Amino acid sequence: MWGARHAVFLFLCAYGMHWFFDAPVLPPGSGTLVKTAVDFLVAAIVYLALRRAYRARARRVLSAQFAAGEAPSSEVKFMLSRRGRRLARRRVPAGPHHDALAAWQQAELDLLDARAADATSLTPRR
DSSP: OHHHHHHHHHHHHHHHHHHHHHSTTSOTTHHHHHHHHHHHHHHHHHHHHHHHHHHHHHHHHHHHHHHTTSSOHHHHTTTTSHHHHHHHHHTSOTTHHHHHHHHHHHHHHHHHHHHHHOGGGGSOOO
């Protein structure tokens, strides 16, 4: 049900943005710029809210993996940003260890995406 409520909210948000853009509430010309700016602002706010929620779930998943010993503590803090992963790889000299770290990071990202996207995986199973 959690996903259905969010889907309905996003649908209504998109519907409202489309209605506002097509509504004759502002004069043509400058009104189009204002409507575009408002729609862009709404889209940016929704994107940032979704990104923040995803990153919070991802941090919980990474913390659980660290606590379970599935991920080394030295790499957990770098996994949520592309820059952090690149800096972590830069500290390892080229060769098999560097390639292994890159492969581990990709596998970890795939696992993180799967677990963070599934909100039920964050709650204890009974």
